[in-house]
Amino acid sequence: MKFKSETMKKVIMGIAATRPDEIGCDTCYEYLHRFADMLKNGEDPAKVLPLVQHHLEMCGSCGEEFEALLLALEALEADIS
Ligand SMILES: [Zn+2]
Numbered sequence: 001m002k003f004k005s006e007t008m009k010k011v012i013m014g015i016a017a018t019r020p021d022e023i024g025c026d027t028c029y030e031y032l033h034r035f036a037d038m039l040k041n042g043e044d045p046a047k048v049l050p051l052v053q054h055h056l057e058m059c060g061s062c063g064e065e066f067e068a069l070l071l072a073l074e075a076l077e078a079d080i081s
Contacts, residue, residue, distance in 0.1 A: 021051060028055040028062045036069050 031052045038045035046053040056063050 023051045023055050025055075025059060025062055028052055028059065029065070032062075032066055032069055036066065036073055039070070040073060 031049055035045045035049055035052050035056075038048065056066050
């Protein structure tokens with residue numbers, strides 16, 4: 001079976017948009033620190049907070065926010081040690 005990629009994209013986006021367990025940017029932001037902490041502790045936040053992981057992959061602005069947070073945490077650690 002072959003799909004035009006644009007059609008496939010619409011199908012995927014349609015599924016994503018109707019997922020009942022989708023979280024929004026506000027919720028994602030609430031969990032961002034916990035997510036980053038777990039990552040820093042060598043845990044697997046994607047297993048505990050899969051919806052946050054999903055949102056970070058889907059949402060450009062939250063992804064950037066998350067990267068900035070990670071950098072800030074690293075800077076903080078460098079300061080302490
Ligand atoms: Zn977002």
